[in-house]
Amino acid sequence: MAIIANAEVRTLAEPWSGEVRSGTHQFITDKPESFGGQDQGPAPYDLICSGLISCTMITLRMYASHKGLELGEFSVEADFYVNKEGKEWIERRLSFAQPLSEELKQKVLEISSxxxxxxxxxxxxxxxTVLVE
Known part of the structure; x- marks a missing residue:
């Protein structure tokens, strides 16, 4: 068994706000104003999307480096959806500054999955979940 990630959040005075610490990094998490927060930082589902797109970017760059490919500059975006029936899904979009061959497009989609x-x-x-006393 190995720990591959760790994070801690501590409450702040503002409703819904917290200070997240992960390794040497710190940032604020919050809810949007429309949900009663101060919108000082990403909300929990924003962080899920951020983790997914960060991993996608890193994995694609590692793959390209390993294979000696030049992907050029690119971006990855994600939206988290939920419908009235409670079904949840994420839509991820990749956008490359330079054109990719059809073969490379298919490989990028395969690696992303x-x-x-x-x-x-x-x-x-x-x-x-456990209580620590």
């Missing part, structure tokens, strides 16, 4: 965070989200994850 196999990133570690993609796999985790697709299979779900068990969450165990």
């Amino acid at each position: 196999k990133t570690p965070v993609t796999k985790t989200l697709l299979r779900s994850v068990e969450i165990k």
Whole structure:
């Protein structure tokens, strides 16, 4: 068993705001004003999307480096959706500054579907919660 990530959040005075610490990094999490927050930082579902797109970018760059490919500058975006029936899904978009061959487009889509965070989200994850006293 290995820990591959760690984060801690501590409440702040403002409703819904918290200070997140992960390794040497710190940032604020909050809810949008429309949900009663101060919109000082990303909301929890924004962080899920951020994790997915960050992993996608890193995985594609690692793949390209390993294969000696030049992907050029690109961006990855994601939207988290939920419908009235409670179905949830994420739509991820890749945009490349330079044109890609059809073969490379297909490989990029294949690699994107196999990133570690993609796999985790697709299979779900068990969450165990304990009280620490």
